[in-house]
Amino acid sequence: MSPTGTSPLGTSADSPRGLPRRRVLGTLASAVAAGPVLAACGAPSSGGTSDKPAPTALATKPSKPVTLNILDVAGNLALTQPIIDAFKAANPGYVSKITTTTGTAPELAPKVQAQQQAGNVQIQLVLTGTDGLSAGIQNGLWYDLKPYYATFFPDLMTNYQPSAASMATLAQDQGIELVWYPSGPLLEYDPAKVPNPPTTTDALLDWAKANPGRFQYAQPRNSGPGRTFLMGLPYLLGDSDPTDPTNGWSKTWAYLTELNKYAASYPSKTSATMTNIAQGTTHLMATTTGWYINPRALGTVPKSMRVAKFDSMTWVSDAQYGVIPKGVSNDELIAALRLLAFVLTPEQQAVTYDQGYFYPGPAVKDVSIDQAPAASRKTIATYGDPRFADWISGSPIKNSLPATAQVTAFDLWDKRIGSTK
Secondary structure, eight states: OOOOSOOTTOOOTTSGGGSSOOOOOOOOOOOOOOOOOOOOOOOOOTTOOTTSOOOSOOOSSOSSOEEEEEEESSSTHHHHHHHHHHHHHHOTTTEEEEEEEEOOHHHHHHHHHHHHHTTOOOOOEEEEOHHHHHHHHHHTOBOOOGGGHHHHOTTHHHHBOHHHHHHHGGGTTSSEEEEEEEEEOEEEEOTTTOSSOOOSHHHHHHHHHHSTTOEEOOOGGGOHHHHHHHHHHHHHHTOSOTTOTTTSOHHHHHHHHHHHTTSOOOOSSHHHHHHHHHHTSOSEEEEOHHHHHHHHHHTSSOTTOEEEEOTTOOEEEEEEEEEOBTTOOHHHHHHHHHHHHHHTSHHHHGGGGTTSTTSSEEOBSSOOGGGSOHHHHHHHHHHSOTTHHHHHHTSOEEOOOOHHHHHHHHHHHHHHTGGGO
16 A cells, blocks of 8 residues: 555554554653764755765754655554654754655555656655665665764664664665564464464475465565565575575475465465454464564454474564655755654664564664563563563574565565465
């Protein structure tokens, strides 16, 4: 979907918040301290095009408060809407208005590119996962933000926890990592229908054969659990190069081709798989830590559902980023950068524990669950799995594929697997 209206609690089609809404956590925050002043140079107007050069230096505050139109294609507002609201309240000198809309990752690049080609960029900030990030990098849509690190993000990389810092490199300085989690691949199941869940790839294939149409995952191009399952299989299967979907995934493509014979159809969004397991249409599905916790907390999926991990598992990290389309004005760029810096303060990072949607959530180091709002702590204690901490610490964690390889993997999956159903 690609809604054009604004919403006070915008939700992505691939976010649990696209299902029943929940009460937004309130938060109090102080303004971000201003950095050293740099001389402003000529600003591209809002009608700038994608080939307009980026300003080499920026002031630390806009010449007047601006409107920020934020597009979320990752469900990130589920984590950051309270933070955005707090930023607006604390920084009237930066923003006069903030609007939020939602869409899907496959729609992102064409939408932004069309605005840039028309010289009318109306989106000042995009909240995206690795999918939309990668598509924008491939198409040259985002500003290189590295020239502004010293002013707006001092010690950026050293402030991230190690695995998050590794994921931050995927942005190639064209985005700021806001939240991080080890993701999966995990399996969620109905214990009444699956008393002994599979814990190996062979066991999963055998289960799917014995229960045709009862295992499901969503299309990787627009699903966190779907792409995590896809990128995790090369490690589980012992492929020759888990980072090369073209030449290094022979075992993965063979496995998915065989699994395809017995798997259910592939929905375009993760929430559909949640609905299906809740309704009993499917009994077993790909999931992640956050997608296990949050829909159960919302009541969309019964609390009785359970989670399993693969033996000898390798976690595939996932992250969400803030990216800024080329063509926004200098004032808009400054305000967007200041908002992103605000999201990375420890007090605001604690809010991203949320109701477990991106569990754990914080990308910066030394932000514990004890710092999270009381509602977050209660949700995770009630709907999380106490084994998660040991599972995460006990297995290696690898990055998602980089931009070009990730787009290639999606294209290959669409052609070899998705198009056959």
